[in-house]
Amino acid sequence: MRPFIQDLAAKHHFQPTRLLEMLREIQARDHHVSNEAVELLAEALRIPRTRLIDAIEFYSFFSSTPKGRYELRISDSITDKMLGKDALIDYLSEKLRVPVGGVRSDGLVSLDNTSCTGMCDQGPAGLVNGHALTRLDRARIDRIAGLIERQVPLAEWPSEFFHAEDNIRKPGLLLGQPIAQGEGLKAAYARGLNQTLAEIDASGLRGRGGAGFKTAAKWRFCAEEAESERYVVCNADEGEPGTFKDRVLLNAFADQVFEGMTLCAAIVGAQHGFLYLRGEYLHLYDKLQTILAHRREAGLLGRGILGRNFDFDIEIRLGAGAYICGEESALIESLEGKSGIPRNRPPYPVTHGYLDKPTVVNNVESFFAAAAIAVHGGGWFAAHGTGKSKGTKILSVSGDCARPGIYEYPFGTPVRTILDDCGAEDVLGAQIGGPSGTFVSNREFDRLLAFEDLATGGSFIVFDNRRNILDIARNFTHFFAHESCGFCTPCRVGTSLLRKQLDKIYDGHGSAGDVAVLDEICRLVKTYSHCGLGQTAANPVLTTLARYPETYESRLKKISYEPGFDLDAELETARRLANRSDAAAHLSQTGE
Numbered sequence: 001m002r003p004f005i006q007d008l009a010a011k012h013h014f015q016p017t018r019l020l021e022m023l024r025e026i027q028a029r030d031h032h033v034s035n036e037a038v039e040l041l042a043e044a045l046r047i048p049r050t051r052l053i054d055a056i057e058f059y060s061f062f063s064s065t066p067k068g069r070y071e072l073r074i075s076d077s078i079t080d081k082m083l084g085k086d087a088l089i090d091y092l093s094e095k096l097r098v099p100v101g102g103v104r105s106d107g108l109v110s111l112d113n114t115s116c117t118g119m120c121d122q123g124p125a126g127l128v129n130g131h132a133l134t135r136l137d138r139a140r141i142d143r144i145a146g147l148i149e150r151q152v153p154l155a156e157w158p159s160e161f162f163h164a165e166d167n168i169r170k171p172g173l174l175l176g177q178p179i180a181q182g183e184g185l186k187a188a189y190a191r192g193l194n195q196t197l198a199e200i201d202a203s204g205l206r207g208r209g210g211a212g213f214k215t216a217a218k219w220r221f222c223a224e225e226a227e228s229e230r231y232v233v234c235n236a237d238e239g240e241p242g243t244f245k246d247r248v249l250l251n252a253f254a255d256q257v258f259e260g261m262t263l264c265a266a267i268v269g270a271q272h273g274f275l276y277l278r279g280e281y282l283h284l285y286d287k288l289q290t291i292l293a294h295r296r297e298a299g300l301l302g303r304g305i306l307g308r309n310f311d312f313d314i315e316i317r318l319g320a321g322a323y324i325c326g327e328e329s330a331l332i333e334s335l336e337g338k339s340g341i342p343r344n345r346p347p348y349p350v351t352h353g354y355l356d357k358p359t360v361v362n363n364v365e366s367f368f369a370a371a372a373i374a375v376h377g378g379g380w381f382a383a384h385g386t387g388k389s390k391g392t393k394i395l396s397v398s399g400d401c402a403r404p405g406i407y408e409y410p411f412g413t414p415v416r417t418i419l420d421d422c423g424a425e426d427v428l429g430a431q432i433g434g435p436s437g438t439f440v441s442n443r444e445f446d447r448l449l450a451f452e453d454l455a456t457g458g459s460f461i462v463f464d465n466r467r468n469i470l471d472i473a474r475n476f477t478h479f480f481a482h483e484s485c486g487f488c489t490p491c492r493v494g495t496s497l498l499r500k501q502l503d504k505i506y507d508g509h510g511s512a513g514d515v516a517v518l519d520e521i522c523r524l525v526k527t528y529s530h531c532g533l534g535q536t537a538a539n540p541v542l543t544t545l546a547r548y549p550e551t552y553e554s555r556l557k558k559i560s561y562e563p564g565f566d567l568d569a570e571l572e573t574a575r576r577l578a579n580r581s582d583a584a585a586h587l588s589q590t591g592e
Contacts, residue, residue: 001036004029009044016045017355019055019337020320023062024279028129031067031110051338058339058485059320060114061130061279068103068110070148072096074126074136077116077241078431078475079398079461085124088136089113095145109148115323115479116241117280120398120461121167121405129154130282134164162283166248167405170421173384173392174372175253175408182300184259184371185266189306191374193267197223200370202378204390209235209326209363210433210457211532215370218360221350223268225358232265232273232312233354233361235331239278239323240434241479242459244396246364248406250277250284253368254291258314260367262300263374264360265312273314274354276331279321288316323483327531328361330485341487342531365394365458385411389450397422399430399462407460409449416445424462428469429547434459435476436536439543469544469551470506476540477502484533491534494525502541510556519545 008025012018022041026033033056042049056062074080074089089100089111098104098111117132119125124136131154133144140161147157168175188196201216222230234257238246249257261273277284292314295301303311322340324330330340332354353359362370369391373381382390389411395418398404402423409418419427429441432449433456440447440454447453463472481495501518504510522538522545529535545552568587575585 001034002040005037005040005044009041014045015337016047016051017335017337019045019047019052020059020334021318023052023055023059024318024320027062031069031071032063032065035064054339055337059279059322061321066103066107068098068108069151070109071129072109072111072126073114073117073128074111075115075117075119075123076113076475077120077123078472079116079120079242080123080125081475082399082463082467083124085136088124088138088141091138092141092145095141096148108151114321115483116239116243118238118244118247118278119164120242120244120396122165127280130279131162132164132280132283133161164247164251164283166252168248168252169397169403169405170407170409172408172410173381174369175394175406177372178253178256179259179372179375181255181259181295181298182306184256184263184374185300185306188263188266188374189308196263196374197267199378200373203373203381204378204385205366205369205373205381206389206451207363208365208369208393208457210436210455212451212455215362215366218350218362219264219268222358222360225351227358228269229355229357230268230270231354231357231359232261232268232270233328233331233335233349233359234261234273234275234364234367235326235328235361236281236364237276237278237319237326237331238364238457239326239483240436240457240459241476242396242398242431242434242461243457244398245394245406245458247281247284249364249368249394250281250288254288255295256371257364257368258292258295258301260362260369260371261314262305262312263371264362264367266305266310268358268360270360271311271313273312274335275314275316276325276335277316277318278325279319282318285316285318292316322485323479324485324531324533327533330531331361332359339485341485342533344530363457386448386450386452388452393449393456394458395449395456395460396458397460397462400424400427400464400467401462411448411450413449414446415440415449415454418449418460419445419462422462424464426464428463428465428467430463431459431461431472431476432456434461435479435540436532437539439472439540439547441547469548470502470555473540473544474502474506477537480533480537480540484537488528488530488534490525490528491530491537494521494529494534495537497521498525498538498541505552505555508555508557512553512556515545515549515552515556 038052103110117125122134126133205215206212325334325340327342329343334340349359385391392408392410395407432454481499484491484495486492522542526538
């Protein structure tokens with residue numbers, strides 16, 4: 001073990017900022033990170049072992065106990081559940097003789113649920129040793145089970161098991177006319193970098209990750225900092241269930257995304273950039289590295305870009321299964337090799353970001369758009385959209401529709417148009433912006449896609465009238481409780497209370513008072529949480545409760561009180577430890 005750890009640490013130049021990369025390699029080799037590995041790596045990096053333990057416990061793709069040599073994780077996202085995921089994982093468990101959440105006795109395979117894998121348009125989906133599996137059905141599961149039993153290496157599995165389609169259904173202003181390699185940088189230098197920044201300002205481009213901050217303002221703030229060392233970060237950690245547009249942009253248009261990052265670096269004066277790629281997109285890693293190598297060969301990355309006094313390069317860092325790392329300050333913490341706990345703000349990343357240096361963090365789509373604006377000008381982009389929402393928005397459309405995939409629309413497009421285009425029928429509603437967004441009922445389809453009405457990072461999930469509102473709200477609420485980083489009490493405790501309170505109502509044990517308590521918990525979580533995850537975690541309940549109060553009321557029992565949890569069941573562990581099962585060791589609960 002010691003030689004392996006020493007070689008691993010040397011490969012990563014003994015940099016603690018690269019801790020996640022090292023832990024990923026240990027997990028891939030040994031299928032867990034042992035205590036011995038923790039001790040040796042902490043010694044090699046000269047950091048406290050507690051820092052490694054914290055990271056292993058924080059990121060869901062790491063484990064301190066052995067997993068199977070084939071680690072199977074099946075997406076528990078709402079879109080996968082709508083496609084029959086629950087029955088499939090039970091079938092897979094039976095075929096492989098391994099419990100969900102467990103490891104088979106021979107250590108060959110482990111099976112568990114995982115959050116959305118970004119394959120919502122071609123689910124049910126999952127991962128095997130970090131590699132994406134798409135379009136799972138019983139026939140495919142039979143074949144996968146056979147391959148595992150025969151211990152066939154993943155490299156020899158049928159390629160169609162891992163095939164992910166782009167499914168670009170409706171290209172628009174950006175998707176319909178991608179720029180040529182180097183075209184954005186050449187246009188920016190021909191125009192002048194300051195004037196190009198002015199063009200991006202005139203375009204009205206706002207952050208496409210959902211927050212909507214003006215892109216030009218963020219770049220200008222960073223460029224004006226006195227500190228000479230600056231960084232550019234592309235946030236490709238799209239963990240919002242129902243979102244997969246960044247996956248498609250990086251698969252089909254990565255050159256233009258990297259062009260946008262390099263343009264930003266030229267304007268703000270950065271020499272180093274990072275693409276933070278969500279761990280579920282491991283299948284894109286080698287392809288993206290190849291594209292970066294081609295850009296270096298073409299003089300578009302590295303030293304003396306385009307023969308000018310401009311040095312800049314991009315490094316890809318992989319996440320390890322943590323939704324919270326989509327928040328920009330949590331992402332920066334993760335880039336530094338730490339748990340992705342959101343920072344207190346201010347200060348903001350543009351002044352104190354990666355390694356406490358000025359840092360621009362933008363979404364994949366934002367850099368993709370900025371490169372095109374550098375070529376075509378701000379007026380070209382601003383001619384589309386609304387007064388407060390310029391240009392177009394790329395959507396990930398999934399759920400109950402005939403044509404799931406990628407759609408691009410000018411801001412100001414009504415929800416009804418999107419539903420018609422994707423072949424949605426008998427629609428109950430749509431979840432816009434993922435679980436953290438807004439549920440729009442079938443009485444609101446004239447509402448507009450725009451920052452001033454329905455802002456979204458790109459997720460657009462369709463539900464028809466076969467679906468139950470409480471199933472949707474419950475799935476999203478469980479997601480937030482699972483993904484809370486645990487930093488602040490309102491989110492850590494509040495999301496757990498929300499989950500339990502909603503489950504109580506869902507299971508038919510709630511009273512009218514429980515609905516009032518549910519609403520109260522929602523507002524506390526929304527108001528007092530530290531970051532955006534907690535502040536939006538109550539949205540699934542708040543938006544559905546406001547539109548469908550009768551659905552919640554239909555589950556209520558006609559009693560004044562019922563406990564929110566089973567106190568006697570909570571004492572079962574204590575009874576086992578005391579070796580007692582007599583009547584006196586049991587409790588009964590009343591409302592008195």
